[in-house]
Amino acid sequence: MQIDVGYRPAPAMARVQLAAGESIMAETGAMVGMSTNVHIQTGMGKRGIMGGLKRVFGGESFFQNTFTAQNGPGELLLAHSLCGDIVPLEMTQAGFLIQSSSYIASAPWVDIDTKVGGFKTFFGGEGLFVLKATTTHPGQILVGAFGGIQELQCDGDLVIDTGHLVCWDATLDYSVGKSAEGWIATFLSGEGLVCHFRGQGRIWIQTRNPSEYGGLVGRMLPPRKR
C-alpha cells in the first residue's frame, strides 16, 4: 500500500495505491474516487454490532467500508469531511489514540476500538471520544484535521485544548480537565476543557477548532424556523 497526500495543508486529499488483493478500511463517506476494479464491502468491522454501536456513540458512523483491489492493482482517493490537512501515520508498537472525528482510514488488520474519554468530556461540549488504534503488524492509518496539522513532541508535559486534538502516541498518559485553576476561571477564560499529557511521545494538533468555528459562524446565522 502506498499513500500520498496532495493539496496540503488544506484541503488535502489522499491517494491510496493498492496492490492486487490488498485492502484498506475507511470511514463511510470518505471515498472521493476509485478504479473500477476496487470492490467496496460495507460492514460493521471486526467487532460486530457492538463495535458499530460504540462507533455511533463516539460520533462515528455505524458502518465501515473495506476497499479491496481485485484482479490487479487499484487506486482509491480519500478525503476528510472538514477543510484541512491529512497525515498518514506509520503504526507503532504502542499504537495511537485518535480523536474520533479525525479518523479517515486504516490498514484492515489495524484494530480500531472506541474509548469513551471519561464523563467530564461528556459534559464539556467538546466531547472527547477517542479511538484506540493498535496492531501487531506494520501498517498505516490516515487522520484528518480542521486546518493545518502540527506535530508536537511531548517531553514531560503539555496542555492542549480538547478541540484542537487530532491524535497522539498511546505511550502518553492523558487526563481531561479544567483549563484554569477553578471552574469559574475555566468558564471565564473561554478555553473550555483541556487535555493534560504526561510522558514521552508525539501529539498531532489541528490549527482550528471545529466547534469553535461552528459556534462563531452559527451565531451570525438567523435562527432556525420551527
Place this chain on the structure above:
Amino acid sequence: MSDLQQPTSPAPAAPVRTAPVPGGAGGGPATRFEITHGPSFAMLRVDLAPGQVVSAEAGSMVARHSGVGMEVKLNAAASAGFVAKLKAFMIALIRKFVGGETFFVNHFSSPQGGSVWIAPAMAGAIAHRRMQGETLTLSTGAYMASTGDLQMRLKFGGLRSLLAKEGAFFLQITGHGDLWFNSYGGVHSVPINGPFIVDNGHLVGFEGALDYVIKGAGGGLMGLVASGEGIVCEFNGQGTVYLQSRNRSALVDWLTPLLPR
C-alpha cells in the same frame, strides 16, 4: 519541559517570522515567535522568556507547556483601587456588548519560560506588528494577542457606521510591544498616499495617521441597497491599510439560504 518538533510532513512548513526589531525601543525585548500554517489556517507560537507575559483573546489557546500558567483578566487595564477596578469592569462590559470583543483576556506567563500556541476561531491569517509608539486601529474581532505595554481603547466609528453589519466600533491600540491580529482569509497591506476606498467588511485595520470617513459606496440610497457594496471606509493621507481577502457577512449571506428551514 517539552520542545516543539518541526512537522515531519513537508507541506505545512510556513515562513518563519521573528520580530523584526531585536531588542526594540520599548515594550520589552523582541518576542520569539513563529506563525505557521498560513494564510488559511494560521497558528501562532510564542516562546515566552522567563517572566514574560502574553495576553490573548479568550478561547484562543491551542496548547501550552504545563509550566506556563494562565490567568483570566478583564479586557481592560485595571490599576489599583476599587474605583479603577470598577471602571475597568465597565470598560470590559462595553467592549463585550458594544465593541464585539471578549469580556476577558487570558494572560500566559511562566517563571522558567515555555511556549504557548494560539489560533483564532475563523479561517484565516495572522499578522504581526511590532508597535513602537504609533497608533493602529483594528476592526472588531481582529485583535488576537499582544505583549509589552499596549493601551487599547474603543472608538466609535460614527453614526453611519451603525448601518454596517461589521460593527460600529474600532479598537485603537497604541504603545510599545508585539501585536498579533487575525483576519478572515489572507491579510493584504496597502500602502496608501492619497484617497483609497475599502469595503467595511474587508477592513482589518489602519495606521493612526490616516483620516477616514464611513459612507455608502456611492450612488446615494439606491447605491447603498443595490450595489451590494454596502458601507465603505474612505481613507485619506499617508500610511498602511490592512485588508482581509474574505468577508464574514458574505459568508453568512451565502450560507443562510442553504440552511434547512
